Each structure stands twice: as structure tokens, then as C-alpha cells.
Amino acid sequence: MxxxxxxxxxxxxxxxxxxxxxxxxxxxxxxxxxxxxxxxxxxxxxxxxxxxxxxxxxxxxxxxxxxxxxxxxxxxxAGGALFPPAGPSRWTALNEQSIADGILDAALLIRYELTARDASERSVAWMDGQEAKIRSALAALDDRARGFADRVDIGTISIACALGYLDLRFTELGWKQEYPDLAAWFTSFAAHPAMEATKPPAA
Incomplete structure (x- = not known):
């Protein structure tokens, strides 16, 4: 492949x-x-x-x-390990993936606004709207973070990759201070070998 x-x-x-x-x-x-x-x-x-x-x-x-x-x-x-079988656990993991991907979609739209458009063409209202989506998603995940426990599936991997991208490109958000339960979970999950092996270079 x-x-x-x-x-x-x-x-x-x-x-x-x-x-x-x-x-x-x-x-x-x-x-x-x-x-x-x-x-x-x-x-x-x-x-x-x-x-x-x-x-x-x-x-x-x-x-x-x-x-x-x-x-x-x-x-x-690989025979199925990261996507739970049909049932509540599957919908939970898929919904978490969707929220994480939504964070990334909004973050990338801000990133593109800043890097692919001339300054005169940028919309502050557009970027503020995308940031609001990120913050509401983070708040929802913070409420759930203690329930993530030691799960390693498509939901938790997706969330960790989204949070890692915020650390890479949006340090000014200061999300770890605002969402402490999510930050504590991420600190632990980021030490997983798969996350360590795929950590991007410093921006």
C-alpha cells in the first residue's frame, strides 16, 4: 500500500x-x-x-x-480492532470521530484563511465562527473525557490527533487550561506508541 x-x-x-x-x-x-x-x-x-x-x-x-x-x-x-461492532459502542466511537474531524475541519478553514488568502480578503467573522465551533466541541469532549479511560479506538485516536493539531498550529487557544479533564486525558494518551511514532515535526 x-x-x-x-x-x-x-x-x-x-x-x-x-x-x-x-x-x-x-x-x-x-x-x-x-x-x-x-x-x-x-x-x-x-x-x-x-x-x-x-x-x-x-x-x-x-x-x-x-x-x-x-x-x-x-x-x-487487520481483522477489525479499532471500529467497535454494531451497537452503542460503535456509535459512540463514530460520533467521537465526527466531533474530532469537525474540530480539524474548522481549524483547517482558519489555517487556510490565514495562509491561502491575502490579508485584504480575510474574514475575521468567518475565523471567529470556526473558532466557536472548536471551543464548543472541546467543551463537549471535556465533559466526556473521564469516561475515555484506556480506550484505544477510532474515536480516541481521532480526538488525540485533533488535539495534537491544535497544539501544533493553535497554541494561542490555550485549550489545556480551559478544558482540564480533556487535557489530562490527552497527556496520557499522547504517550501511546502510535501517537509518539506519528508526532509531527515542530511547526
Whole structure:
């Protein structure tokens, strides 16, 4: 398998963290990428119409994009470990993944506003709206954090990757002071070998 990858992409990190937990990391070759919200990477585009990171090429060369799809594909290949079976636990984990991905979607929209637009084109109201989404999601996760315990599944991995991205790109949020239960859980989970192995370089 091959993965179009960026060390700074939190969604690519989620895929690789899952691969580490599932014991598949040695079967994935990392491919460089130049994905951009405006200037798409033609190399990725040749394989998938969204030209996004992460995009996985399976052993037959078929392309899968979107971290949610790729993570579930890897989980299926490994016999299933990170996605709970049908029932309440599955919906909990999938909902946590959705909240974490929502944090990242909002954070990346702010990031793109700051890096892909000229200063004269930026909208403070737009960025404030995205930050409000991040904060409401963090508050909801803080309420649940004590219940995460030692779970390692698609929900907790997704949350940890989202929080790691906030630490990387949005230190000014100061989220650890505002959401102490979530911060305490993250400090513990960040020491997991899969998280250590996929930690991005310093920004």
C-alpha cells in the first residue's frame, strides 16, 4: 500500500496512528504530496478526483481518500480492532470521530484563511465562527473525557490527533487550561506508541 502523506496533516496522522495500532505500518509506503486548498497536486489528482491528503493506494492501485474511509479500510484488513461492532459502542466511537474531524475541519478553514488568502480578503467573522465551533466541541469532549479511560479506538485516536493539531498550529487557544479533564486525558494518551511514532515535526 502507498499513502500520499504530509507529516503536518492531522488526517494523515490519524491514518498512520491507526496503522501503527493495527500492525500495518510496515506495509505502507509514504509518498510525498503538495496538496493545497487552491492549487491541487496533480500527482494525487491522477489517482483520485479530490486530490487530497491522505489518499491511499491499495495493493491493486485503487485509490481511497478521506481518513475515515482509509482508517476503516485498514481496520478491515487487520481483522477489525479499532471500529467497535454494531451497537452503542460503535456509535459512540463514530460520533467521537465526527466531533474530532469537525474540530480539524474548522481549524483547517482558519489555517487556510490565514495562509491561502491575502490579508485584504480575510474574514475575521468567518475565523471567529470556526473558532466557536472548536471551543464548543472541546467543551463537549471535556465533559466526556473521564469516561475515555484506556480506550484505544477510532474515536480516541481521532480526538488525540485533533488535539495534537491544535497544539501544533493553535497554541494561542490555550485549550489545556480551559478544558482540564480533556487535557489530562490527552497527556496520557499522547504517550501511546502510535501517537509518539506519528508526532509531527515542530511547526
Amino acid at each position: 502507498k499513502l500520499f502523506h504530509s507529516h503536518f496533516s492531522p488526517f494523515a496522522r490519524k491514518v498512520m496512528a491507526c496503522a501503527h495500532v493495527l500492525g500495518l505500518v510496515d506495509r505502507i509506503e509514504l509518498l510525498p504530496s503538495a496538496a493545497h486548498p487552491v492549487k491541487r497536486d496533480g500527482t494525487i489528482l491522477a489517482h483520485h478526483p479530490m486530490a487530497q491528503v491522505p489518499t491511499l493506494l491499495d495493493d491493486e492501485g485503487h485509490a481511497l481518500a478521506d481518513s475515515r474511509v482509509i482508517c476503516e479500510y485498514l481496520d478491515a484488513r
